[in-house]
Amino acid sequence: MAAYDGRVCSGRVVQVNLEELQQPVTSFEMNNQTYVTEFILLGFSNHSNLQALFFLIFLVIYLTTLLGNMLIITATRVSPALHTPMYYFLSNLSFLDICYTSTTVPVMLVNFFREKKTISYEGCLSQVFFFVTCAGTECVLLAAMAYDRYVAICRPLQYPVLMSVTVCAYLVAGSWLCGLVNSMTHTGLTATLSLCGPNQISHFLCDVPLLLKLSCSDTSVNESVLHVASATIGLSPCLFTAVSYILIISAILKIPSAQGRSKAFSTCASHLTVVVVFFGTANFNYDRPDVGYNLDMDILVSVLFCIVTPMLNPIIYSLRNKEVKGELKKLAGKHGIS
Numbered sequence: 001m002a003a004y005d006g007r008v009c010s011g012r013v014v015q016v017n018l019e020e021l022q023q024p025v026t027s028f029e030m031n032n033q034t035y036v037t038e039f040i041l042l043g044f045s046n047h048s049n050l051q052a053l054f055f056l057i058f059l060v061i062y063l064t065t066l067l068g069n070m071l072i073i074t075a076t077r078v079s080p081a082l083h084t085p086m087y088y089f090l091s092n093l094s095f096l097d098i099c100y101t102s103t104t105v106p107v108m109l110v111n112f113f114r115e116k117k118t119i120s121y122e123g124c125l126s127q128v129f130f131f132v133t134c135a136g137t138e139c140v141l142l143a144a145m146a147y148d149r150y151v152a153i154c155r156p157l158q159y160p161v162l163m164s165v166t167v168c169a170y171l172v173a174g175s176w177l178c179g180l181v182n183s184m185t186h187t188g189l190t191a192t193l194s195l196c197g198p199n200q201i202s203h204f205l206c207d208v209p210l211l212l213k214l215s216c217s218d219t220s221v222n223e224s225v226l227h228v229a230s231a232t233i234g235l236s237p238c239l240f241t242a243v244s245y246i247l248i249i250s251a252i253l254k255i256p257s258a259q260g261r262s263k264a265f266s267t268c269a270s271h272l273t274v275v276v277v278f279f280g281t282a283n284f285n286y287d288r289p290d291v292g293y294n295l296d297m298d299i300l301v302s303v304l305f306c307i308v309t310p311m312l313n314p315i316i317y318s319l320r321n322k323e324v325k326g327e328l329k330k331l332a333g334k335h336g337i338s
Contacts, residue, residue: 036195036214039124041117043108043204043299055112061311062105068314069094071328079327085163086152086267087324089145090317092172093274096141097310100134103127104205104306111204121195124206129187131205131306135282136233137179142275143237144171146244149268154251182233189222204299205306209286230286238279245272270317270324277312281305 044054076082076091104127111117119127151162186208194217201210208226212219248268255261285305317324 036121036199038118038120040200041204042200042202051112061307065101065311069098072314075327082327085148085168088168093141096134096138097313101307101310103130108204125187125191127206129183132186133179133183136182137175139233139237140175140178143240144175145271146241150244150248153248153264182229193217241275273316274313278309281309
């Protein structure tokens, strides 16, 4: 008869066959993923006396993000003057930003009032899925918006054909498809990891690189896929956008009148600003060296990328785009808001 030993692991009693302990350790570790039932998020644990202040700050940022992006969506839907490809993409970007910030901020706000700031294993994987989906989709969508501006400035006579309603719908659907495929790949590979070590994440969210550090199994495949995704979903749209704007600026400089140059540049200034903010913070968040940065700096960089950027997008478009600003004023006037 086989002997058994009762052991407690992650709050559960697990019976371990003492004879099986004679087997190689690797076979035992393959099942350790089930032992991690939750993760402890250490993101703001260094400032326990500022939890209430942090809650108020991020609550205001979150509500501002929701309000600003919903106003953009409403304005582009109800205003006939904004029924153009450019603002069709903008409304989709605003919806994406709402989803993007909602994957992380609500969990973070709840944890500010919890002594043990935890997230379940399933909740962590769900957050990874939606976070990676939104981030990847936004990269491709910003590139599609850059293409729209390129066609408008450099090939205006072909604009109605090249940016028809069908083409715009395909570009938006393609952006979401790229984000979903990328996210499903990362989430699926992450779910196969054996997580038998510590369950503490030095952050306020779950992300693929953070979970790889907790794995006790081989992560070479996951890391290779991360590099490929970084080149295809991250770097490629960024380079495409940069090339598009090089061609756009070259075309604008050839316009003889200063008024014409100013008008042409104003049509893409908002998008260019959003591109610089998004890709700049994304690059600083993922591609900077690991050494020389403490936990507080990591948190600050991620807050700028994950939370502040979705709030800035509607502000940038409403301040720098006269058409959006005008329609928002009309919308506010109809509801008696000064």
